[in-house]
Amino acid sequence: MLMGLKDKRQVEKNKSFFQSVRHAIAGICRLILEERNFRFDLIISAVVLILGFIFKINLNDWLWLFAAFFAVIGSEVLNTIVENVVDLIVGPHYNDLAKRAKDIGAGGVLLSALFATIIGCLIFIPRIVSLIK
């Protein structure tokens, strides 16, 4: 009980590799439970994964899909960090620099989503077209 409480309010460095991993997993759980956009990205990724199996795409296409997937996830993680740090600093007050930082973070996510959409279209549209023909 005391250990758990101590762990919850820990501010010093992690003492072991397993403690680092435990905190990293807690971070991933937070992303899934608290970030709607992150959940949306995971659902889209699952759909694309299923499409990849259905169309039997090749290794090169899989590599591009994973690159796109991690680009979106990575930018979503960075955006969430920016949002949290900005909220920590300015709190619930309007601030021009806060708006600037959050809008730029959101812009990064949008750009990576655009990159992922282009990759998805380049991989799947020709296959869907040849299926229809």
Ligand SMILES: Nc1ncnc2c1ncn2[C@@H]1O[C@H](COP(=O)(O)OP(=O)(O)OP(=O)(O)O)[C@@H](O)[C@H]1O
């Ligand atoms: N403290 C602030 N000062 C000025 N503008 C702000 C502030 N907080 C939020 N905003 C504006 O509101 C927008 C949304 O805020 P925030 O990113 O916190 O919400 P969100 O719903 O978590 O966003 P997302 O859809 O990216 O998850 C920001 O992009 C920014 O334009």
